[in-house]
Amino acid sequence: MSKIQKMHVTMTVNGETVEGLVEPRTLLIHFIREHLLLTGAHIGCDTGHCGACTLDIDGKSVKSCTMFAVQAEGSSIVTIEGLAAPDGTLHALQEGFRMMHGLQCGYCTPGMILRAHRLLIENPNPTEAEIRFGISGNLCRCTGYQNIVRAIQYAAAKLNGTQFQEAAE
Amino acid sequence: MNDLTPTKEQREARLEGMGCKRKRVEDIRFTQGKGNYVDDIKLPGMLFGDFVRSTYAHARIKRIDTSKAKALPGVRAVLTADDLKPLNLHYMPTLAGDVAAVLADEKVLFQNQEVAFVVADDRYIAADAIELVEVEYEELEPLTNPFKAMDADAPLLREDIKGKMEGAHGPRKHYNHIFNWQVGDREAADDIFASAPVKTKDTYWYHRTHPSPLETCQSLASYDKVTGHLTIYGTFQAPHVVRTVVSMLSGIPESKVHVIAPDIGGGFGNKVGVYPGYVCSIVASIVLGKPVKWVEDRMENLSTTSFARDYHMTTELASTQDGKILGMRCYVLADHGAFDACADPTKWPAGFMNICTGSYGIPVAHLEVDGVYTNKASGGVAYRCSFRVTEAVYAIERAVEVLAQKLGMDSADLRLKNFIRREQFPYKSALGWEYDSGDYHLAMNKAMEAVGYRQLRAEQAEKRAAFQRGETREVMGIGVSFFTEIVGAGPSKNCDILGVGMFDSCEIRIHPTGSAIARMGTKSQGQGHETTYAQIVATELGIPADQIQVEEGNTDTAPYGLGTYGSRSTPVAGAAIAMASRKIRAKMQMIAAHLLEVHHNDLDWDIDGYQVKGLPEKRIGVKEIAWAAYHQPIPNLEPGLEAVNYYDPPNMTYPFGAYFCVMDIDVDTGAAKVRRFYALDDCGTRINPMIIEGQVHGGLTEAFAVAMGQEIRYDAAGNVMGASFMDFFVPTAVETPHWETDFTVTPSPHHPIGAKGVGESPHVGGVPCFSNAVNDALSFCGSVHIDMPHDAWRIWEAAEKLGLHKAA
Ligand code: FES
Numbered sequence: 017m018s019k020i021q022k023m024h025v026t027m028t029v030n031g032e033t034v035e036g037l038v039e040p041r042t043l044l045i046h047f048i049r050e051h052l053l054l055t056g057a058h059i060g061c062d063t064g065h066c067g068a069c070t071l072d073i074d075g076k077s078v079k080s081c082t083m084f085a086v087q088a089e090g091s092s093i094v095t096i097e098g099l100a101a102p103d104g105t106l107h108a109l110q111e112g113f114r115m116m117h118g119l120q121c122g123y124c125t126p127g128m129i130l131r132a133h134r135l136l137i138e139n140p141n142p143t144e145a146e147i148r149f150g151i152s153g154n155l156c157r158c159t160g161y162q163n164i165v166r167a168i169q170y171a172a173a174k175l176n177g178t179q180f181q182e183a184a185e
Numbered sequence: 186m187n188d189l190t191p192t193k194e195q196r197e198a199r200l201e202g203m204g205c206k207r208k209r210v211e212d213i214r215f216t217q218g219k220g221n222y223v224d225d226i227k228l229p230g231m232l233f234g235d236f237v238r239s240t241y242a243h244a245r246i247k248r249i250d251t252s253k254a255k256a257l258p259g260v261r262a263v264l265t266a267d268d269l270k271p272l273n274l275h276y277m278p279t280l281a282g283d284v285a286a287v288l289a290d291e292k293v294l295f296q297n298q299e300v301a302f303v304v305a306d307d308r309y310i311a312a313d314a315i316e317l318v319e320v321e322y323e324e325l326e327p328l329t330n331p332f333k334a335m336d337a338d339a340p341l342l343r344e345d346i347k348g349k350m351e352g353a354h355g356p357r358k359h360y361n362h363i364f365n366w367q368v369g370d371r372e373a374a375d376d377i378f379a380s381a382p383v384k385t386k387d388t389y390w391y392h393r394t395h396p397s398p399l400e401t402c403q404s405l406a407s408y409d410k411v412t413g414h415l416t417i418y419g420t421f422q423a424p425h426v427v428r429t430v431v432s433m434l435s436g437i438p439e440s441k442v443h444v445i446a447p448d449i450g451g452g453f454g455n456k457v458g459v460y461p462g463y464v465c466s467i468v469a470s471i472v473l474g475k476p477v478k479w480v481e482d483r484m485e486n487l488s489t490t491s492f493a494r495d496y497h498m499t500t501e502l503a504s505t506q507d508g509k510i511l512g513m514r515c516y517v518l519a520d521h522g523a524f525d526a527c528a529d530p531t532k533w534p535a536g537f538m539n540i541c542t543g544s545y546g547i548p549v550a551h552l553e554v555d556g557v558y559t560n561k562a563s564g565g566v567a568y569r570c571s572f573r574v575t576e577a578v579y580a581i582e583r584a585v586e587v588l589a590q591k592l593g594m595d596s597a598d599l600r601l602k603n604f605i606r607r608e609q610f611p612y613k614s615a616l617g618w619e620y621d622s623g624d625y626h627l628a629m630n631k632a633m634e635a636v637g638y639r640q641l642r643a644e645q646a647e648k649r650a651a652f653q654r655g656e657t658r659e660v661m662g663i664g665v666s667f668f669t670e671i672v673g674a675g676p677s678k679n680c681d682i683l684g685v686g687m688f689d690s691c692e693i694r695i696h697p698t699g700s701a702i703a704r705m706g707t708k709s710q711g712q713g714h715e716t717t718y719a720q721i722v723a724t725e726l727g728i729p730a731d732q733i734q735v736e737e738g739n740t741d742t743a744p745y746g747l748g749t750y751g752s753r754s755t756p757v758a759g760a761a762i763a764m765a766s767r768k769i770r771a772k773m774q775m776i777a778a779h780l781l782e783v784h785h786n787d788l789d790w791d792i793d794g795y796q797v798k799g800l801p802e803k804r805i806g807v808k809e810i811a812w813a814a815y816h817q818p819i820p821n822l823e824p825g826l827e828a829v830n831y832y833d834p835p836n837m838t839y840p841f842g843a844y845f846c847v848m849d850i851d852v853d854t855g856a857a858k859v860r861r862f863y864a865l866d867d868c869g870t871r872i873n874p875m876i877i878e879g880q881v882h883g884g885l886t887e888a889f890a891v892a893m894g895q896e897i898r899y900d901a902a903g904n905v906m907g908a909s910f911m912d913f914f915v916p917t918a919v920e921t922p923h924w925e926t927d928f929t930v931t932p933s934p935h936h937p938i939g940a941k942g943v944g945e946s947p948h949v950g951g952v953p954c955f956s957n958a959v960n961d962a963l964s965f966c967g968s969v970h971i972d973m974p975h976d977a978w979r980i981w982e983a984a985e986k987l988g989l990h991k992a993a
């Protein structure tokens with residue numbers, strides 16, 4: 017096998033311009049985790065099913081294990097590390113997941129939160145069924161989803177400035 | 186006292202101790218992407234290892250040619266069994282007293298078995314190199330049917346132990362036989378069955394499945410050739426056990442082996458054992474003097490590291506005409522795959538399968554288990570259960586339903602009639618356990634009332650009539666299950682892992698300014714130990730939980746512990762926390778007595794300090810006591826404030842619960858819809874109700890998965906079918922039902938805080954509840970038992986066999 021020619025990529029990640037040299041076959045998730053050392057997004061499968069690697073790319077939720085780093089050339093990407101406000105104030109979803117006990121091992125959480133983030137932008141007032149459908153590309157093995165749904169409802173209420181009463185038991 | 190003096194309630198609330206729905210400490214890092222999992226760790230000069238795996242289920246290895254792989258730039262080493270043999274590392278001991286191949290030695294025994302380990306500069310080069318390793322196989326006849334394993338002409342699987350007819354658990358009957366295990370009184374049971382008026386006998390197959398945590402198994406070994414220190418990061422549910430095993434295998438003194446289990450992305454029993462990947466990353470690091478990481482992919486996870494279940498359970502009940510159960514017999518054929526690598530306490534070849542008399546006062550019983558080898562991956566781990574308890578509970582809870590059907594009796598009534606009564610505890614079961622406490626009637630009645638059980642049965646009768654009249658194609662099933670778990674392994678007199686007693690430990694150190702650190706021998710994989718353990722300390726020592734740091738998963742700093750699985754953390758480590766705290770409190774009492782100038786017997790503990798009996802205003806808080814412990818000489822006391830406790834539990838704990846499921850099934854599509862699921866759990870004292878509820882949701886969801894579709898299947902040639910998330914059923918938020926939770930509280934009488942453990946109960950009780958619902962739905966059409974998993978296809982198939990699709 018001959019040596020693989022590396023390619024130069026540039027993209028915006030969490031508001032900062034980043035660049036790197038990658039093989040054409042380098043997956044975006046590996047570039048994010050291993051070159052940029054943003055290890056919040058995880059890998060949970062080989063088949064694009066689990067959503068642990070979900071990033072927000074140019075206004076869409078993308079499973080970053082299904083994309084090469086070079087395909088993200090020029091893209092604008094948000095990872096879990098870039099979701100809180102610059103002053104450190106947590107995003108309503110980050111708060112909601114904690115308040116509603118929407119996570120256990122935490123492995124699915126960054127992907128789940130980023131997916132919910134895009135969901136709430138597209139649909140600020142989702143019904144429970146819409147939330148469940150909206151996160152069905154993200155698997156969680158620990159929580160049984162019920163408290164994730166509540167966490168997203170909590171965040172939606174907070175972002176909309178309405179009241180959310182129900183608390184996790 | 187004035188208006189600003191906090192009330193008792195305020196002081197208590199400030200602690201966020203036991204019983205409080207404290208928000209989790211872990212979430213702060215996890216929600217910000219700051220968790221620290223094994224694959225997040227990157228050490229300088231780190232290499233990456235990956236496996237060449239067998240394409241066959243059973244074959245002789247004729248030749249392995251690694252030369253092309255080794256010639257690839259960036260490849261540092263390719264290891265085969267021949268490289269490990271001189272180190273005596275080509276086999277490793279399993280927790281069950283067998284050995285398992287690290288790299289296949291002359292033969293492969295299951296598909297995807299590890300054949301060679303490639304080490305390269307990065308994971309892409311390693312993947313390239315795997316393609317370049319040439320392995321020549323000679324195919325052998327595969328053995329996939331456990332019922333044929335002990336045939337006279339069955340293919341011989343384990344050549345390495347061919348002549349060794351004395352196994353770890355007694356004599357072997359056949360070269361593919363592993364053990365025969367019997368509990369109870371066979372003769373007495375046979376006598377009962379000879380004369381009982383009503384008898385049932387059915388074989389239930391609890392199919393093979395997999396714990397599949399979202400993070401796979403992984404390790405990173407780093408050997409320092411200069412100092413001789415070996416550091417291993419890994420997905421280890423039991424880090425200290427890993428350290429001991431590594432030291433025994435490598436000859437490196439245990440003091441120079443440092444095992445770190447960082448954050449773990451779910452375990453569910455998958456991360457208890459020791460796997461070839463761990464061993465190979467360690468060996469490669471020792472050989473190369475560089476850090477070597479191994480990360481399993483999902484396919485490898487599902488097809489190699491530790492399946493669960495695969496028990497064929499022939500279960501018999503004998504009863505009177507009016508439903509008093511007289512006896513039980515159970516015979517299990519256990520398919521262990523290529524090696525006996527189940528993760529049970531070493532003396533228990535079938536785990537705690539002898540809890541199979543369940544929640545009932547069955548006077549006479551006999552259990553027999555035969556374990557056999559087949560050409561499948563090894564394992565038999567406790568997937569979200571205490572050692573084979575889900576199997577046991579499934580057997581008895583199906584059998585009770587079948588008996589009720591035969592008697593024409595309501596199955597809830599049959600249970601109520603046979604429950605162990607409250608006044609019978611501590612109750613000695615026919616198969617040797619001593620149940621600590623319970624009030625089964627209270628729990629069952631509360632649950633039946635909550636779901637409106639009698640009304641549901643009435644509705645079901647109407648729907649059945651409508652179905653028979655041809656007005657609907659939907660049938661309704663009511664799933665009932667009542668389980669008794671056995672957790673908290675366990676007393677070292679009968680539980681050990683490779684000879685190490687199954688105690689657990691806690692070391693607590695109070696700092697001069699009154700905050701504290703607790704170091705533990707267990708390891709959370711999402712259960713929230715950092716949160717709940719601190720709550721126990723908070724209540725015991727009067728220090729606010731947010732000032733208590735909990736540290737786990739570091740063998741250099743933590744006292745020796747046996748780890749987290751089998752719901753043992755709260756029953757065993759939780760007790761160690763209470764006991765260590767009480768040692769500290771005893772010392773605090775002496776210090777307080779000195780400071781208040783009274784006799785220590787004249788002091789009462791009061792939430793967060795000591796007060797003089799009858800003089801509530803004469804008190805001293807924990808903070809002042811801690812300060813004094815470090816800053817003031819106290820006569821006859823050493824300075825400092827810390828304690829360690831190794832807790833060897835006197836007995837197991839026995840959580841229990843009553844679950845109900847209402848399901849509607851379309852007989853034409855086989856689609857099953859869970860209309861309602863209600864779970865009442867009694868786990869004794871409740872430390873954090875929010876976390877308990879989360880555990881119940883998660884366990885039920887995994888139960889739903891297993892009962893309704895999750896399976897690791899093999900074809901006749903031994904090909905593993907569907908070992909990816911494409912085929913292996915992991916429910917999404919859409920198909921996962923809504924969960925209703927409830928509880929009763931029966932504290933464990935022998936546990937310092939009365940807690941019993943809960944993480945696994947919902948799985949143990951949930952699986953039979955779903956299966957009973959499906960079976961109940963079709964019982965009125967003459968069906969007695971349908972095996973899991975109950976996916977739409979199999980339900981449709983069952984309906985077809987019952988003739989429900991015939992044109993009217
Ligand atoms: S890692 Fe599973 S979808 Fe990307």
Ligand code: FES
Binds near residue numbers: 121
């Ligand atoms: S919290 Fe563990 S996978 Fe979702």
